[in-house]
Each structure stands twice: as structure tokens, then as C-alpha cells.
Amino acid sequence: MPRVRFAPSPTGFLHVGSARTFIFNWLFARHNNGTMVFRLDDTDVERNTDQSVQSIFEGLQWLGLNWDEEYKQSERLDLHKAAAWRIFERGFAYRDFTPAHSGDSGNSSSQGAWLFNPGMRELSREESDRRAQAGEPFALRYRVPRGEGRVVRFVDAVYCEMIKPADEIEDFALLRSDGNPTYHLASCFDDADLRITHIIRGQDHLTNTFKHVLIFEGLDSAPPRFAHLPLLVAPDGAKLSKRKHGPVVSVTTYRDAGFLPQAFINFLCLLGWNPKDDREFLTIPEITAVFKLENVNRSNAVVNFTDADPFDPKAVHLNGEHLRALPIDDLTAQLVPFFTKAGLNPAPEKLAAVTPLIRERIRLLSEAPAAADFFFLAELPPYDPAELIPQKGDAAQAKLVLDKALSVLAATPFDHYSLDAALRAMAAQLGLKAGQAFQPIRVAVCGRKNAPPLFETLTVLGRDLCLLRIHHAIAKLN
RNA sequence: GGCGCUAUCGUCUAGGGGUUAGGACGUGAGAUUCUCAAUCUUAAAACCCGGGUUCGAUUCCCGGUAGCGCUACCA
Known part of the structure; x- marks a missing residue:
């Protein structure tokens, strides 16, 4: 039974990229009768906000996709630290007493040196223990295997086989000098501990995955399967970010604009995945039925919003379709x-x-x-009386139509068929085409030229209101 | 800079050694119609560049270019 997880960091509102990651995880879980785990990766105390946690839950609640288990990473801190020391005891990590980097990261010249901190890796256990005992601060680093031919590999469900020489992977940190675990450690430990079988996440983690398989090895735990999703990018090509692109990437913005969750989900699924036939309008059960990681593609997808229109036209179109299907x-x-x-x-x-x-x-x-x-509205907002006059008519004609309509409507039962017959007869009697005769009435009654079909509109409005508005329109024409 | 990933209409995508390169959104035109929509028909619109391999590459291989990602004691 597959177990997948969605592990957001509460550092901002839920954005559409995260939402898509959640959705793909959910689809995979439901398609395979698996378990969906929600894990709040809230170890970055500096940047976490309650508001963000709120926004994430709000967004997911709106999507209406549920999960089966829920965890909070901050409550597992002791577990993470213990795991780091277990890795250390197993010889897969070492203490690095080098002071933390002081700001400037433009170290393009120091090629090779960045891989690990020279000397520290070779420190004897005795000396390492002694210096730690003496209170010297240190970070715990993973001891990445070195040497010719050493490679790290994994098979990604989307990107296929990935191989990297171990010599190109730096000795990354497991524990910071304040003793707190890094993201990589916490994440991998939890994934192992929670028995996650498939990690489905953004492609921005693709190269990090080499480190992750190393950590799993240090943890003496078989790595899960990985599936990396192409990124969602803005029209300018940059990765969708809350920082750069603002509320247009927030899920709640879509909710507030009147998207249906099923339409939003449908749209997001089509970004980087497709059912391999020509269907585009898909319900959630339909997507669940055919969803396969193998059908996820590998190139980034542009969410096509502009300053003028914050929503991708295709999303809007799909929403219209889902609206009509309701x-x-x-x-x-x-x-x-x-x-x-x-x-x-x-x-x-x-x-x-x-x-x-x-x-x-x-x-x-x-x-x-x-x-x-x-x-x-009890009273129509002001409108231009000129709208009452049809294309090739004049004010007198419009007034004639409205006067006539007054008596016809007063005498006709207010149902669709009666109104249809009566008003068409009226038009014929006046020697007008239906369109010419109906426009003055429509504008009088709706206050605008573009509106729903006339007879239905009249019916819903009711006789009294219609007559009243036509009276007002006639007054406007004078 | 290093490493990785990616490259088909404006956008999302299908396809794949020989095709009129398919669909969708958007755009244009038309049909229908009491307006607007919805619906239907239709048009314009794409294989990044250069080398190979091949009888034949948009498809396979290599290189380039471009975009993106990673390169933190952030996540």
C-alpha cells in the first residue's frame, strides 16, 4: 500500500504550485488505494507564521481533498536529533568545527574546496569528542563517500534514472551549530519513519535527491520511490513565487474569484500531466481513475496570467464548463x-x-x-436612454414599442409561452422584427442591452416590476 | 562558475524515423438566435540552431544556444 505525503512549509500562503503537488500526491494515493499523509514542515521558526498555516489549511479545505494522517515536524525535533547522532555513530557523519560561512556565497573560485571542509572530515574521533566536550561549536556533516567511480543513483518515476558522481556532492550539513536539524535530515528521517513509499514533489528537489538517498543510507533505511514534478512558472519564465508574483499565485485568490475547486483541480492537473487522449474537461473521479506518474511530463509549464487578467484563460474556460455541469x-x-x-x-x-x-x-x-x-435591485442603476433605441429605429419608435408593450404585458399571463406569443404578435403588428421590438423592452427592464433571454427574464421579474420599469423608460425617452 | 533538467502553434499539450504534425484555450470569420452568452463549423498559428546516423529526421546521437532548478549551518 503506497504512502505519500504533502509536506508544506508554513512560510506563506498556499500557492498554486504547492496545491498541484498536493493534488498529484492525492491522486496517486487515491488511484492506488494508498494513504495520504499531511506533514507540516515547520522547523524554520524564523519564517513560520500562524497566518501561513491558516492559509494552507484554508486552501486545502477549499480544494476538498482529504488526507488520512497528520503530523507536525516541530513536534518531532528530538527524533530528528537522535537520528542525526545515529548517523554519526554509524560513521556516516562527522563534526565540522569550521565557523559558519560569513555571508558572501560568491565562491566560484574555490572550486573543489566547497565539497567538504578540509581536515575536519579526517579528524579523529578522540579529537572530535574532546573539542565538542570543550564546548567548541560545530555542525554535523554527512560524510559523502569519496573516490573514483563512486556514484549516487536513484530512479525517478518521471525523470527516469538519475546518476551523479559522489565527488560532485558536498558534505552537506545534518545538524546546525545550534544543534538543530536541517531540512534535509528532518525531511528524510520523517519520510523514513512515517514509512513513506513515494515522494512526489517539485522538480526543484531533483538534485537534492542525491543527498537524500545518502541520508536514507545513513539511516539504514531503504529509500522510497521518487517522482519529481515539472515546475509551474510565470509568463516571465521564473518559478512561481509568492514574493515576485503576489496574490495571483495564491489558491485563496482563485477561491475568492469564484473558481470551483473541481475546475481549479482540473486545470492544475493539465499542467504537466495529461490523460493521453483528447479529453480536457475531466472530473476528479475521472482523473483519479487514469492518473499515472508515468504520464507526467518533464518540462515546466507556464501559468498564463497577466497584469490585466490574473487568471489563465484556460482555467477560466474550464471553470465555465464545470459551472454548467453543476x-x-x-x-x-x-x-x-x-x-x-x-x-x-x-x-x-x-x-x-x-x-x-x-x-x-x-x-x-x-x-x-x-x-x-x-x-x-429595487431600482435600476442609471442607464443611457439611447440604449432603448434599436439599431435602425428612433426614439419615437422605441416609445411606441414600449407603450404597446405596456398594454400587452398588462393583459398577458406571465409565463414563457404566453409572453413569447404575445410579444411576437406585437412585433408583427408594428411591422418590426423581433430583435427591434425586443430591445427597448429588454433595456427598459434590465437596464442594459446584453441580458438573458427576454421572456424568461420577464417571467422572473414579474408583471408589476416590468410595467414599472417600462413606465420609467418611457419617461426617460421624453 | 559547477552540476542537473528541459526545449512541438502566443499558452497548455498529443505524437513520433516517411503524418495534410493532432487536440484544447485564446484570436479571426461564419452558422444559429430576441441581445449577450452557450453551441456548431471554419481560418491563421509550432517541431530552438548546427552537425551527424539514415534512402529519409521534427522524432535517434553529439554539440551549441536558451530557459529553469540546485549549488547554505533556508525550506
């Missing part, structure tokens, strides 16, 4: 908070009647209030 009642329920936020408080029955009229006209939930406000 049962009306579900969509209505999703819409409520967006109307509330816009200051409209639609009666539930009325909103339920409006939803089908706007469903094909919005791509984001947040677009709904602007598309349907006239259904709920």
Missing part, C-alpha cells in the same frame, strides 16, 4: 455568498429562478452579481 441547485448554493458579498440579498426562490438564466453567461461565480443584479 446541478442548478448546487450552482445556486455556490452563488449565494457572491451575491451577499456584492451587497445583494436575493430571496432563495428567486435566485433559484435566476441561476438557469445566467449559468451560460458566467465563467466565474464572481461574475454572477454583475450579470444578474437587475433581478434583485
